Amino acid sequence: MTHILYIYWLFVKIGLFTFGGGYAMIPLFQTELVERHQFISNANFANIVAIAQMTPGPVGMNAATYIGYQQGVIALGDVLGTYPAGCIGAMAGTLGVVTPSLTLVLAAAVFLAAFQENKYVKAVLSGIRPAMLGLIGAAVIFFANTSIFTAPLQSIFTRFSEFGISWQALLIFAAVLFIELKYKVNIFFVIIGSGLAAWLLYML
16 A cells, blocks of 8 residues: 555645646656656557547546556555556546645635735746746657657557658648648547548558
8 A cells, every 4th residue: 555655645746736737747747657666668658648638537637547547456456456456546646636736726716816916926827837838848749759759659650760750650740730720620530530540551
């Protein structure tokens, strides 16, 4: 249970210092879970976030649930069995990532209305907004690095050897960017179409 409690505390720290939604969590997830503790590889983490984005709910919470489940199986699977241990780990990850948000939202509901015109509060919020933009930008770079420049599906996508670029992934990215900027297509159809495009490119 020590490991489960540590997972809870780890996600509390991530949730506490993440402003700006699930995508702003991704650089912190990468730093704490991939690089520092090595709970999961870069490629697997990118896949988890992609799946978490397709499933209902905030991407950060979904990723925390999945990673918590995985760590619960590792920590308690031999004692409790895979499913019960995974559920305990998933609860630890999910509760950990929402505890700070719930606490801060309740505090904001009580105090922000009274202090929103305070010059110091305005200054703090003015500093947080561009920081969140930077975190989301870091998430964009992370996914570009794992999906286009060092594609995890190396046995499927052949890459330009000189630049280490997956031309298939780059083509899909460019097409999706153009379609979203010009036509604002529903994200559901974009995801399904991207999967089918990758399958067709593999068949070629």
